[in-house]
Amino acid sequence: MTKELKMAAKYFTAVVIALFILTPLIWTLLSSLKPDSEILRHSSRIFPSRFVLNHYINLFKHTAFLSYFFNSVFAGMVATPLTLIIAMPAAYSLTRFRYRGRNLYAGFILFSYMVPLLLLGIPMFIIMSYLHILNTRISLILSYVAFSLPFSMWMLRSFFLSIPLALEEAAMVDGASRLQALIRIVLPLSTPGLISCGIFTFVLVWNEYTLALLFIRSESLKTLPIGIAAFIGTTAYEWGYILSSIMMMTIPILFGFVFVQKALIRGFLVGATKG
Amino acid sequence: MSKKGERSYEKKERRIGIQLLLPSVAFVGILIIIPILYDFYLTFHYVSIFNPRNPKFVAFENYIRLLNGEAFWSDLVTAIIYTFSSVALQLILGLAVALFLNQNFAGRNLLRGIVLLPYLIPTVCVVFIAKWMLDPMYGIVNTALRSFAGVSVNWLGAPGAAMASAIAVNTWKFFPFVEIALLARLQTISPTLYEAAGIDGATSFQKFTHITLPELASVMFVVALLRTIWTFNDFQLIYILTAGGPMNSTEILPLLAYREAFSKGNIGMGATVAVFMAIFLFLCFILYYKIFDPLGERD
Numbered sequence: 001m002t003k004e005l006k007m008a009a010k011y012f013t014a015v016v017i018a019l020f021i022l023t024p025l026i027w028t029l030l031s032s033l034k035p036d037s038e039i040l041r042h043s044s045r046i047f048p049s050r051f052v053l054n055h056y057i058n059l060f061k062h063t064a065f066l067s068y069f070f071n072s073v074f075a076g077m078v079a080t081p082l083t084l085i086i087a088m089p090a091a092y093s094l095t096r097f098r099y100r101g102r103n104l105y106a107g108f109i110l111f112s113y114m115v116p117l118l119l120l121g122i123p124m125f126i127i128m129s130y131l132h133i134l135n136t137r138i139s140l141i142l143s144y145v146a147f148s149l150p151f152s153m154w155m156l157r158s159f160f161l162s163i164p165l166a167l168e169e170a171a172m173v174d175g176a177s178r179l180q181a182l183i184r185i186v187l188p189l190s191t192p193g194l195i196s197c198g199i200f201t202f203v204l205v206w207n208e209y210t211l212a213l214l215f216i217r218s219e220s221l222k223t224l225p226i227g228i229a230a231f232i233g234t235t236a237y238e239w240g241y242i243l244s245s246i247m248m249m250t251i252p253i254l255f256g257f258v259f260v261q262k263a264l265i266r267g268f269l270v271g272a273t274k275g
Numbered sequence: 276m277s278k279k280g281e282r283s284y285e286k287k288e289r290r291i292g293i294q295l296l297l298p299s300v301a302f303v304g305i306l307i308i309i310p311i312l313y314d315f316y317l318t319f320h321y322v323s324i325f326n327p328r329n330p331k332f333v334a335f336e337n338y339i340r341l342l343n344g345e346a347f348w349s350d351l352v353t354a355i356i357y358t359f360s361s362v363a364l365q366l367i368l369g370l371a372v373a374l375f376l377n378q379n380f381a382g383r384n385l386l387r388g389i390v391l392l393p394y395l396i397p398t399v400c401v402v403f404i405a406k407w408m409l410d411p412m413y414g415i416v417n418t419a420l421r422s423f424a425g426v427s428v429n430w431l432g433a434p435g436a437a438m439a440s441a442i443a444v445n446t447w448k449f450f451p452f453v454e455i456a457l458l459a460r461l462q463t464i465s466p467t468l469y470e471a472a473g474i475d476g477a478t479s480f481q482k483f484t485h486i487t488l489p490e491l492a493s494v495m496f497v498v499a500l501l502r503t504i505w506t507f508n509d510f511q512l513i514y515i516l517t518a519g520g521p522m523n524s525t526e527i528l529p530l531l532a533y534r535e536a537f538s539k540g541n542i543g544m545g546a547t548v549a550v551f552m553a554i555f556l557f558l559c560f561i562l563y564y565k566i567f568d569p570l571g572e573r574d
Contacts, residue, residue: 011380021390028408097293098288114559116556117529119553122545122546145302207398246403254392
């Protein structure tokens with residue numbers, strides 16, 4: 001194959017891959033901007049004849065979307081720092097100290113990361129019923145912290161492992177206490193890790209569906225995934241709401257992604273590879 | 276409680292370490308271990324969702340009824356088909372894309388970013404997009420099919436097609452996970468390996484099978500195992516897509532657990548199904564731990 005042909009094949013493949021990923025998204029975006037008459041047709045055209053925003057406007061005016069949005073943001077904003085605060089000392093302890101059972105505990109973290117949500121959810125449902133906290137914000141936050149802790153601890157542990165012990169030891173030789181070494185050396189170095197972990201946890205909470213489905217009944221407490229899932233009723237689907245809500249839920253993630261791409265990729269690899 | 280030859284400094288270190296660990300142990304214990312243990316407890320009882328504070332001890336009746344019933348076994352088969360197909364497709368697609376993205380060409384970094392998108396988009400949204408595109412009347416897939424082939428398929432309402440749709444959605448959403456792990460590993464393979472092989476007369480195909488694949492083997496295994504666990508035990512995707520499918524044809528174990536516990540109201544039975552999900556997870560975990568050593572204990 002000639003060089004030009006090879007190059008052409010590369011670009012063709014690149015375009016095919018990009019289309020494979022982007023077509024569903026772009027199609028949904030275009031559909032969300034079409035008037036109802038053009039969405040609900042057996043053979044629609046690709047581009048809208050005119051762009052309308054009324055699906056988005058109706059989404060905010062006639063549905064509880066804003067409430068769902070607020071509930072999801074609230075859950076994320078509370079669960080994420082809580083998770084980090086609990087996970088950080090644990091990760092630090094697991095990587096800087098030696099004691100019996102340390103590896104056992106680390107292994108347990110890995111295991112609990114993979115626990116199926118229903119295995120947690122069903123007993124939690126009963127426990128929360130006993131405690132009378134079903135259908136409250138607390139139930140959601142608690143379960144979200146429970147379900148994000150293992151991954152956060154594992155991720156932070158990996159980040160701490162990558163910070164050489166020698167740095168702190170050098171500082172301590174120079175007379176710093178352990179606490180000073182922690183604050184002046186480890187914390188600044190692990191900031192990217194903490195941020196990655198925080199973003200990951202927030203995204204996990206943002207996307208979470210199953211536990212919210214189990215614990216939340218009231219309309220006013222529903223988070224985004226549960227709320228918009230209800231747009232698909234048993235009979236006629238309200239496509240206008242569905243399409244615009246997909247875009248409204250996806251676009252913040254896409255924006256966020258553009259800004260934190262590097263941190264996220266680092267986060268993925270921590271989960272997928274050893275140590 | 277001193278160890279042999281331990282100085283007081285080291286003893287103090289140990290104590291601080293354990294003290295730091297304690298709050299998270301307490302949290303994880305309360306929020307994860309206790310529910311799991313309680314789940315086991317629930318499997319031996321009849322608990323109605325309308326009367327959750329009144330468990331009735333029934334010993335192994337839940338297990339016997341579940342294993343004697345048809346639903347568990349047919350759902351297990353469904354789960355195996357769904358999981359195996361999805362993971363296989365993700366591995367192939369992820370590998371192919373990773374290999375491609377390891378090359379040089381303009382816009383490569385942009386494409387790398389684009390490829391991650393499905394993984395980042397919330398599952399609810401991905402499933403809704405799929406429902407929109409696969410809608411029998413208004414979906415673009417059927418529209419295209421009708422124009423080109425004069426047929427239309429009930430993608431989410433016919434048993435075989437629904438399973439195919441579920442597999443496709445799972446693949447599209449999660450293959451980036453495979454891709455990015457493989458790409459990261461690919462980038463650590465030293466190019467001199469390939470050069471040396473080239474000097475020795477190896478063909479591209481031989482380079483692939485004798486260098487690339489072995490280097491990727493361990494990452495591929497980990498990724499395959501993780502995706503298997505997460506697909507087998509995942510509730511959200513199939514529930515929103517088909518709710519178990521036309522006539523339970525896409526019902527996998529998590530959905531059975533949900534249906535037993537919250538539709539039929541039999542929490543004990545739901546807990547029992549969940550136990551089997553946990554057993555599957557445990558088996559996978561043992562496999563993972565045997566082959567790899569994620570804690571670096573043996574070296």
